[in-house]
Amino acid sequence: MKKSYLFLQTKSPAEGGPEAFDLALTAAAFDHEVHLILAEDGVFWLRAGLPELVTEAVEQIAYERESLAERGLSAANQIGRDELAKLIAETDVVVTG
């Protein structure tokens, strides 16, 4: 059985940079189930724009609703904090950064 991966990006583009997505891209390239969740200051990727490579390779990308609201932002694909907690519990490997 292939493992599922959740990458939780909490750093802003200024702090994290595109390097933060290297691991997610690799897991996606090897056909794992990959979720990318942007939370806390990670939601500022909405403004900067995620690298095209990431949006093409990672199927499940969502912004945490509460983090967006706290920063006055809005995104089409949102995930609530409760739902995120459930996803973390269900995923095999959770990588924070």
Added chain:
Amino acid sequence: MKFALLIRSATGSTPLAFAREALAEGHQIIQIFFQGDGAHQANRLTSPPPAEGNRVAEWSRFAEESGVELVLCSTAGLRRGVREANLAPGFRISGVGQWLDAANRADRVLVFG
């Protein structure tokens, strides 16, 4: 239990303390992967003031004593000027695919960063 460790920070003594303790408790560490700013911990030219302790040297000593694989992410190293020429003993350079392989084999993946 089989652990894979991912280190993404240039500082902090917790990962090494965890690794030593886990082995002492009879667990296995299949890989320690240094990515992002964690790459700084593989630079043998690092020379902090003696009072602060030299974490790079401690990793090298740990690798020698334990035989645990320390892997530096090649692109993270290139971004920060860590390459074969200044790679600390006990480390080897490889790609992110190596991390994924270890993560797939491990019972638990721990992230420090």
